[in-house]
Amino acid sequence: MTASYLKAALGDDVALTLVAPGETAAPPDETSLGDLAQFFDVLQRAEEDWMPACDATYKLAVRFQDFSRPRHHFYLPFEQMPQADGFPLTEWWLRMQPSGRFDRDCFVAAWLCDAQRSPRHTPGPTPGQDAARPPYGYHLDAQALTRYLTAYAVERGVHHLTDEVHDVRLDARGWIDHVMTARHGAVDGDLFIDCTGTRGLLLRRALKVPFVSYQDTLPGDSMVTLRVDADMKAHGIPPYTAITAQAAGWTYSIPLLTRIATGYVYAQEYCTPQEAERTLREAAGPEAAGAPATHTTLSFGRSLHAWKHNCVAVGAAAGRVQPLQATAISYVHHALQQLAPLVAPVAQAVRSGGPHTDLQEHYNTALAQELDAARDLSTLHYLGAARQDTQFWRDAQTCPLPDALAQAIERWRVRPPGTEHQPGPKGLPQHAHTSILLGTGALALPPSTALSPLDDRAARQEFAALKQRAQTLVKTLPTQYDYFSQISA
Numbered sequence: 180m181t182a183s184y185l186k187a188a189l190g191d192d193v194a195l196t197l198v199a200p201g202e203t204a205a206p207p208d209e210t211s212l213g214d215l216a217q218f219f220d221v222l223q224r225a226e227e228d229w230m231p232a233c234d235a236t237y238k239l240a241v242r243f244q245d246f247s248r249p250r251h252h253f254y255l256p257f258e259q260m261p262q263a264d265g266f267p268l269t270e271w272w273l274r275m276q277p278s279g280r281f282d283r284d285c286f287v288a289a290w291l292c293d294a295q296r297s298p299r300h301t302p303g304p305t306p307g308q309d310a311a312r313p314p315y316g317y318h319l320d321a322q323a324l325t326r327y328l329t330a331y332a333v334e335r336g337v338h339h340l341t342d343e344v345h346d347v348r349l350d351a352r353g354w355i356d357h358v359m360t361a362r363h364g365a366v367d368g369d370l371f372i373d374c375t376g377t378r379g380l381l382l383r384r385a386l387k388v389p390f391v392s393y394q395d396t397l398p399g400d401s402m403v404t405l406r407v408d409a410d411m412k413a414h415g416i417p418p419y420t421a422i423t424a425q426a427a428g429w430t431y432s433i434p435l436l437t438r439i440a441t442g443y444v445y446a447q448e449y450c451t452p453q454e455a456e457r458t459l460r461e462a463a464g465p466e467a468a469g470a471p472a473t474h475t476t477l478s479f480g481r482s483l484h485a486w487k488h489n490c491v492a493v494g495a496a497a498g499r500v501q502p503l504q505a506t507a508i509s510y511v512h513h514a515l516q517q518l519a520p521l522v523a524p525v526a527q528a529v530r531s532g533g534p535h536t537d538l539q540e541h542y543n544t545a546l547a548q549e550l551d552a553a554r555d556l557s558t559l560h561y562l563g564a565a566r567q568d569t570q571f572w573r574d575a576q577t578c579p580l581p582d583a584l585a586q587a588i589e590r591w592r593v594r595p596p597g598t599e600h601q602p603g604p605k606g607l608p609q610h611a612h613t614s615i616l617l618g619t620g621a622l623a624l625p626p627s628t629a630l631s632p633l634d635d636r637a638a639r640q641e642f643a644a645l646k647q648r649a650q651t652l653v654k655t656l657p658t659q660y661d662y663f664s665q666i667s668a
């Protein structure tokens with residue numbers, strides 16, 4: 180993502196070298212937030228070009244299953260919250276509760292997800308027909324995306340070395356002078372971008388930037404994954420990522436065009452890898468029988484700074500949180516949006532020996548805040564989960580809370596989060612906190628007293644109009660499976 184985006188954004192103003200090994204084990208991430216479309220806009224690549232290459236499907240929401248109680252689910256859609264009389268509809272919902280489900284009362288996307296609808300009638304821009312559709316993200320094959328973006332970057336002149344960095348050499352000031360690769364020797368540069376994932380080879384290992392762990396607030400240190408070749412016609416292609424609470428963590432299921440990617444993120448203190456694999460296989464069904472399982476250990480947290488001297492870490496090398504909201508791809512995109520305009524001036528400053536402390540500080544603060552906000556939102560799932568049936572969930576609800584989240588929760592007991600500005604991870608809608616609190620159900624949110632003097636006519640009209648719009652779309656949109664079958668026919 181980094182090489183292709185910087186090449187697209189900067190053209191030939193900078194010379195880029197990408198050091199990357201060949202195909203590695205498939206990374207687990209296969210969903211994105213709603214704003215990945217903007218990433219491809221910069222690359223000037225249309226959905227019709229990149230989606231088939233990446234086995235990609237549409238994603239309207241995340242569906243959370245069994246977090247509140249067995250057989251209960253709720254959606255966190257990308258759709259923005261409608262308003263009535265200047266108040267978010269969820270505020271009105273707390274007072275009026277037209278049906279038992281806040282997600283169906285407040286979001287068109289919840290209806291489309293329940294009915295497995297595609298968010299589009301036809302491919303390409305079709306003004307009018309698709310104008311009413313809610314915003315969407317994507318499910319995609321991360322390995323295929325890597326291939327696609329590498330080819331894109333190389334075609335435009337990025338120098339690609341299929342190699343591995345095995346050493347990082349510093350100059351007398353302690354800045355990176357060059358990296359040593361296994362087959363191509365020394366590679367030097369003005370600015371080094373560390374995309375080595377949780378290894379953080381340049382920033383953390385060579386430049387000794389400390390790691391701030393999130394492990395105390397986010398239980399889960401292990402993962403098992405399966406790539407399941409499934410009959411998608413029989414399954415359908417749901418337009419959502421399904422996340423299901425399990426005895427010692429949660430499983431995810433990501434539908435692609437030709438298969439399902441699934442995994443179990445769990446805590447080894449409560450579950451052995453064998454038990455975790457058994458749980459995942461049971462959840463995935465008989466089609467998973469022959470699929471080999473991949474077991475991995477996980478660590479969540481961030482580098483104290485994403486940028487030090489002439490090295491900027493992007494992606495997991497800068498930090499990562501549990502992928503309950505799948506914010507990682509977005510986090511990379513936002514880092515690149517901020518980094519791209521800085522590359523040339525910073526490289527120039529590095530050449531003339533002067534640091535860029537203001538830019539650096541601003542960048543580091545923004546990136547740290549974004550990741551901490553994503554951590555807080557993930558923590559809310561554990562805290563908010565009403566289930567008490569296993570030791571994992573009982574313990575998860577008493578994990579220490581990050582200070583900012585603890586303070587916010589005290590405010591929300593008096594005043595729901597929808598009425599205040601709550602900084603959240605970019606790419607997620609403003610209502611994310613409210614939706615998780617309403618969906619998981621542990622923290623009772625009071626109806627806002629500010630609504631008491633108001634007539635509820637506008638809210639009633641908005642609830643009715645939304646239901647009408649949702650029913651029309653369910654009737655007129657194809658299922659996601661039919662949509663992609665038509666395109667490929």
Ligand SMILES: Cc1cc2nc3c(=O)[nH]c(=O)nc-3n(C[C@H](O)[C@H](O)[C@H](O)COP(=O)(O)OP(=O)(O)OC[C@H]3O[C@@H](n4cnc5c(N)ncnc54)[C@H](O)[C@@H]3O)c2cc1C
Pocket residue numbers: 198199200203206207208209210211342343344345374375376377378380402442444477493494495496499502504505506507508509
């Ligand atoms: C269970 C699970 C599910 C997830 N789901 C999602 C999701 O749905 N959506 C989402 O956005 N995120 C998701 N994530 C998060 C996501 O996996 C990571 O945050 C993301 O992979 C980070 O990408 P990255 O490129 O920074 O690191 P990585 O994917 O770890 O890639 C690091 C790269 O660096 C290369 N490398 C390492 N060492 C060297 C070296 N010495 N020389 C050269 N190259 C080197 C590796 O080969 C690799 O290609 C998920 C994570 C987990 C654990």
